[in-house]
Amino acid sequence: MNTIKVKGVTKIYDSKTTAVDDASLTIEPNKIYGLLGRNGAGKTTLLNLMTDKIFPTEGEITIAGLNVNENDKMLASMFYMMQTDAYPLSMKVKELFKWTKKFYVHFDMDYASALAKKFQLDITKKIHELSTGYRSIFKDILALASNAEIVLFDEPVLGLDTNHRDMFYRELIKNYSQKPKTIIVSTHIIDEVADVIEEVIIINKGKIIREQSVENFLSSxxxxxxxxxxxxxxxxxxxxxxxxxxxxxxxxxxxxxxxxxxxxxxxxxxxxxxxxxxxxxxxxxxx
Amino acid sequence: MRNSFKIAIDILYLNRAWTLIGYFFLVISPMVALVYLDMGVSNAYRDAVFVVEGGKEYFAEVLSIWFLLLFTFFSFGTNIDFMRVFNVTRKKFFASYMISLGILSLLIALTQKIINTVFASPNFVYSMYEFIYGDYFFVTSVVWLFSLLVLASSLFCLYTSIFSGVKDPIVRLFMVVPPFLPLVLIFSGDFSSVILFIMQVRTFSENRLAGNPYLMVSLFLISATICLFASHSFVKKLSIDIWQH
The missing domain is CATH 3.30.70 (Alpha-Beta Plaits)
Known part of the structure; x- marks a missing residue:
């Protein structure tokens, strides 16, 4: 099973901004984690480090005991729903479903299409024609249908209305119960994610200040x-x-x-x- | 896991629209136009281009190299963006990128030499074998141009990799200027300056390497390999914070 271990990781930008400060944590397989923190706390940096998008200044990140850096096999087992829009803006949603299938062989096209219908996402539209909310929905659908062993969501409900947020979290639980996987949801809208997550990781000013089950955290x-x-x-x-x-x-x-x-x-x-x-x-x- | 060759095809496919436009205007059209000029049609530029023997080839090669520079430079950011959303490693991205540039170089070399051959009517060739394999005919010139383009591609890859790592806007501005100098020279009408570099490379290869095209091709490929290794070390350090901060 793919346990993610973050060992003493520090990330300093431009030799002056410490985004993540000596972070150590263990992500157990097949659990839903909530990565919570205020704006600028270091949530996105931590996810970028886990997926080898950026390099730690110190420390290392391993998956199943192997360093994640340039590890093709491990990176292929992860799907990272990024907050930023890195997809070609002139490409249609349905085209990107096909592209995702090329890189993630277990990507479920039928499920993705069904989700698009459920969320009323027009798959014939180009990415630049989608609103902020629908761009998030599009990326959420890719992540849910990817069937990757580890799925990381960075602000998955950004720009979503209340109904869509509720639908997303219901779909996330349904997806998880049918095909258990490691899920990390990074958000600062906490009240809605509270019923979804099993474990909580709280990051504040780059430091991990809590890493425990929601139950234990609340009873503290x-x-x-x-x-x-x-x-x-x-x-x-x-x-x-x-x-x-x-x-x-x-x-x-x-x-x-x-x-x-x-x-x-x-x-x-x-x-x-x-x-x-x-x-x-x-x-x-x-x- | 998608392999590097498939990703190379993906890179070409993703950039197909403006690659085809660039290919038509910078690779096919100039070669056709220059061969047509060579057939005796009067033109104001004729003297400038054909001031030396083989001038039209030099000119077409310069434009092809410039096309490769544009392709390398403009496709780099969009490709890496697209690949990073699918968690492709830097190593695999780099390999795919070079394969795509290699494919493009081969296509350019073939296209230009086929056009040249079709229009050239080589009356002095005694046999088909000599035409295809002779020292200064089809295969040799394709291999020569291909190796030149691979060298250019690897240099551009190195240049783009370094450029991606530079955050200072002033340094970036200075780095942008040199590749556009040939364009300025072309529009200013100073063709001879533009083709001078290529001519010197050719002269060097013909004189210093005793006219042995294979030795020269080997030299180019060795240089290309060195450039690739150098650019790979930059690509390995590529981090998305370059685009985010």
Whole structure:
């Protein structure tokens, strides 16, 4: 199985901008990963490094133990849905389906056509005639139908309306359940991807700050809400991040495992305890 | 995995529209026009082009080389963009690119020599064997032109590879100028300057190499190989951040 290992990778642009800083992580096969980070956090750089589009300044990336650099076999097992438009703009969508089939022998033409119909993508149109949303849909379809062992999506829902975003994530889960594969979804629209991903990788200012299952990540914090003085009392000797204070009401995220929450004390202080949402926790730790 | 030869055909196919236009205007038309001029039609440019023996060939070769330069330069970025979306390695891309340039060089050499032969009416040839294999006839001249074009292609590949790695806009501007000098000279009417370089190469090969075309072809191919290795080392370092930053 093709495990991707990123070992101490650093990428510095022009000897001054550190896009990725000593990143180490392991991508297990047949899981869906969410690569989350703020704008400019280093998500795209990390994906470009994984697919050998750019070279690390330090460290190495391996797939199944082999360095990814100039590794034809390994690179052929990956499909990278890039955020940038590198396809010839004057080419028609249906032509690019055929071109993809030439490079990815397992590319499913029928599935691609069915998806195009489902998303109402006109395959007779040229790439430059497509809107931003439909360009994303076109690239998403290529990635979904590629049947590659490893599929990387960089901002797959860029420019998509709510309906299309929902359709895409449903299709992604359906595709994964029928043909399990390693999927990495890089996005900063977190609330929608929260139900799709199994593992979360959070990158902030080039550093990997979290790499764990969504379940474990969410259980590493919880939210409390109540009167300001009561909340302050609860928070004594606890690591916390204050989110907001509205009048006398105070809401805070407590950075400790859910197992450690003191329900008895909360009840005495009339404080409400609740689970933290992925997006809120993300915002909290990347502030 | 798609092999290098298939990708080479893909590269030619992807650039087919303007390649065919360039091929017609810079490879076929000049050769036909110059051979036609050679047949006795008066033209203002005639004296300039045929100021020396074999001038029309030199001129057609210069245009073919310039066509190859345009092909190498303009197809490089679009090809690498297209190939990188399908995760093709740099090594394979480079090999495919050179195969496509080799195919194009062979086509140009064949086209020009066929046109030349058809119009030339070689009355002084004694046999078909001599016509095809003789020292200064069809096969020899095709091989000569092919090797010259391969050398030119590899030099352009080296030039384009270096150009792709340069980020400084001023250095880039300076690098763009030299390839366009022949064009300026052509439009300024100074044909003799344009063909001078090719003439010198020919004279060198004929005099220094004792008129042995095969020795000269070998020399060209060795030079081409050196250029290819040099450009490969640049291509290996190609990174998409060149286009993104």
């Amino acid at each position: 914090a919880y939210v409390i809400a109540g009167r300001e003085d009561k909340v302050d009392k609860y928070l004594e000797n606890r690591e916390f991040i204050i989110e907001e204070t509205i009048g006398a009401l105070k809401i805070a995220t407590v950075m400790e495992s859910e197992k450690n929450k003191n329900e008895k004390l909360a009840k005495e202080l009339n404080i409400e305890l609740s689970n933290v949402e992925l997006q809120k926790l993300f915002i909290t730790i990347t502030r």
